[in-house]
Amino acid sequence: MKKRRLAILGSTGSIGTQALEVAALHPDRFGVAALTAYSSSEKLFEQVRAFRPRLAGLVQPIPREEIPADLRFCEWVFGPEALTLAAQADADDVLVSVVGMVGLKSVLTALAGGKRVLLANKEALVAGGHLVM
Numbered sequence: 001m002k003k004r005r006l007a008i009l010g011s012t013g014s015i016g017t018q019a020l021e022v023a024a025l026h027p028d029r030f031g032v033a034a035l036t037a038y039s040s041s042e043k044l045f046e047q048v049r050a051f052r053p054r055l056a057g058l059v060q061p062i063p064r065e066e067i068p069a070d071l072r073f074c075e076w077v078f079g080p081e082a083l084t085l086a087a088q089a090d091a092d093d094v095l096v097s098v099v100g101m102v103g104l105k106s107v108l109t110a111l112a113g114g115k116r117v118l119l120a121n122k123e124a125l126v127a128g129g130h131l132v133m
Contacts, residue, residue: 007110009098010037012044019095033053035053055075083105087106094115094116096121
């Protein structure tokens, strides 16, 4: 079975954390390409240490100097575009577990890139169902 590479948008929330727990239990089946969080930088730092993605992002920007030196191996992106950039990461599957409409652009970006989208909220379908389907 081919190892699936995941981009997890909203990795510090409940669903994102659970997805990472599954990935940790099955390292032969899952790798992590990208992680994003809204503002939980410390929790995201822990996740980046554990899973070593190529890209990590925070929607609420922090000064680059606040990124610990041991985490500068990956590309860091900030602002709302962090979600879109993560959806473009070298991943097979994009788990979108962000709150509200903010995830719609990421869903569309992932679909346009031929990625499988794992949608963990309904807002993208309610507001953009005609675009997503």
